[in-house]
Amino acid sequence: MSERGASLVELVIVLGLIGIVAAYTAESLVAASARHHASLVATEVAAELRAARALAVKRRERVQVVFELQADRVLIQSADAPGALLREYSYRRNGVVVESVSNERALIFSPSGRAATPTTITLSSQRQQRWQVSVSLTGRVSIQ
Numbered sequence: 001m002s003e004r005g006a007s008l009v010e011l012v013i014v015l016g017l018i019g020i021v022a023a024y025t026a027e028s029l030v031a032a033s034a035r036h037h038a039s040l041v042a043t044e045v046a047a048e049l050r051a052a053r054a055l056a057v058k059r060r061e062r063v064q065v066v067f068e069l070q071a072d073r074v075l076i077q078s079a080d081a082p083g084a085l086l087r088e089y090s091y092r093r094n095g096v097v098v099e100s101v102s103n104e105r106a107l108i109f110s111p112s113g114r115a116a117t118p119t120t121i122t123l124s125s126q127r128q129q130r131w132q133v134s135v136s137l138t139g140r141v142s143i144q
Helices: 006-060
Strands: 063-068 073-078 085-090 096-101 106-109 117-125 130-135 142-143
Touching: 006 063, 006 073, 006 085, 006 096, 006 106, 006 117, 006 130, 006 142
Parallel strands: none
Antiparallel strands: 063 073, 063 106, 073 085, 096 117, 117 130, 130 142
8 A cells, every 4th residue: 555654553652652751751840849849948938037037127126936846837926025926937738847946946036137146947858858048147048
């Protein structure tokens, strides 16, 4: 026969190869998405620390940042009126945990924006990624 076309076997092989490539691509996209969401937690924790510093300066009062490790959340409250919650951030859904806080799970910003003590917060993901969010005495927040 002089007709050109593909047999059923050839079509099944091509569709199988496309399926295999699509499966690997989807797996890579899911892994990349998980890594991205985990790294966002470090950025959001740093943003919460910066917001606490800004609140201390704006309100002209000491602001305390408390890391509740068991509840996977960060509380920002007035240091002079414990229990007066100003902000709350929960990172439970992202598969990231705070491994350690260098100074007993709490950090205080003064009205000048300075931190009472330098602090390092270590975060890790289920995929063994690690980040360190540092707060200097001057109140500068950085991610490493």
